[in-house]
Amino acid sequence: MSAFINVVTVGLLLGGIYGLVSIGLNLIFGVIRIVNFAQGEFVMLGMYGAYLAYLLMGVDPYVSILVVVPSLFLFGVVVQRFILQPLQNEPMMQVFATFGLLLLLQNVVLAITRGMSYTVPTPLSQVHFDLGGVSLSLSRLIVLLSVCVVAIGLSWFLKHTLLGKSVRAVTQDRRSARLMGINVEWTYMLTFGTGAALAGLAGTLLAPIYTMSPQIGGNFIVAAFAVVVLGGLGSVWGAFAGGFIIGLIEAFAGYYVNPELKHVAWFLVFIIVLIVRPSGLFGVMGAEEVGLREQN
Structure with missing residues (x-):
C-alpha cells in the first residue's frame, strides 16, 4: 500500500511539472492557433x-521570478511582433518559424x-x-502549488476581466472580434507574451530540481504536446x-511495468485519444479545426 501511495505522489508531483509547462503552450495554441515548438x-x-540571476546577484531562484518572468514576457511579445505576426496569413510558415527559433x-x-551543465542551489x-x-x-510541492494557482x-x-473576454472573443472568431473593435494583433502579442x-x-521553478543544459527543453516539450492533446x-x-494524467501514467508504468517503457505508456494514450477524440478529453468538439476554417 505504501508503494502505491508513493507512486501516486510521484505521479502528482510529475504531473504538476508537466501541467505548468503545458498551460502556456495550450494558451498560445488556443488563441493564435499555432503550435509553438x-x-x-x-x-x-x-x-x-534563474542561474544568471544567482550567478550575478546571488538571488535565490524563487526570487528571480520577479525578473525572469517579465523578461520572458517581453521576449515573447518581440517574437510574436517581429517573427510570427508578419507570417500571420501563413500558419505553416509560423510553425516552421517556431521550429527555427527552437x-x-x-x-x-x-x-x-x-555545453556545460549547471544547477541552481x-x-x-x-x-x-x-x-x-x-x-x-x-x-x-512549490511546483504543484504553482500550477494550481496559475490554472485558477x-x-x-x-x-x-475585459481583457480576458477579448482574448476569448479572438479565440472563438477573430474576424468578428476585429469588427467589434478588438485589436487582434495586440491580443496575439499579449497571448504569446503570456505563454x-x-x-x-x-x-525558474524547475531550476532547483533539474540540472540544466541547452537541450533540456526537449525533455518537457514532448510531454507537453501529449498533455495538450490529451x-x-x-x-x-x-x-x-x-x-x-500523463504524470500518473508515467509513474505507474515506470514502477509496475518497466522504467524504460514509461514514455511508451503515455504515448499510447496520446495516440488513442488523438484517434478517438481529437479535441481532447476536456476540449470542445471541433476546436482543433477552428484555425483551419478561419484561414479558408
Whole structure:
C-alpha cells in the first residue's frame, strides 16, 4: 500500500511539472492557433535566467521570478511582433518559424555555455516532508502549488476581466472580434507574451530540481504536446488535468511495468485519444479545426 501511495505522489508531483509547462503552450495554441515548438526553449531560458540571476546577484531562484518572468514576457511579445505576426496569413510558415527559433535558441545557449551543465542551489531544495512514509520535496510541492494557482488565476482572468473576454472573443472568431473593435494583433502579442512568461515561470521553478543544459527543453516539450492533446486544445483546465494524467501514467508504468517503457505508456494514450477524440478529453468538439476554417 505504501508503494502505491508513493507512486501516486510521484505521479502528482510529475504531473504538476508537466501541467505548468503545458498551460502556456495550450494558451498560445488556443488563441493564435499555432503550435509553438520553441516553448520548451522558453522553459530552458527561464532556467538559465534563474542561474544568471544567482550567478550575478546571488538571488535565490524563487526570487528571480520577479525578473525572469517579465523578461520572458517581453521576449515573447518581440517574437510574436517581429517573427510570427508578419507570417500571420501563413500558419505553416509560423510553425516552421517556431521550429527555427527552437534551433536558434538552443544553439546560441550551447555556444555561450559550451555545453556545460549547471544547477541552481537554494536552501528550499533541501527541505523534505515525511507524510505517512511518503517523502515530499518542498521544491516539487512549490511546483504543484504553482500550477494550481496559475490554472485558477488564468481561468479567472479569461472569464471575468475585459481583457480576458477579448482574448476569448479572438479565440472563438477573430474576424468578428476585429469588427467589434478588438485589436487582434495586440491580443496575439499579449497571448504569446503570456505563454512565454508562463514558460519562464516554469523554468525558474524547475531550476532547483533539474540540472540544466541547452537541450533540456526537449525533455518537457514532448510531454507537453501529449498533455495538450490529451487535455484539450485551447483548454486551460485541460492542460491542468492532462498534466496530472500523463504524470500518473508515467509513474505507474515506470514502477509496475518497466522504467524504460514509461514514455511508451503515455504515448499510447496520446495516440488513442488523438484517434478517438481529437479535441481532447476536456476540449470542445471541433476546436482543433477552428484555425483551419478561419484561414479558408
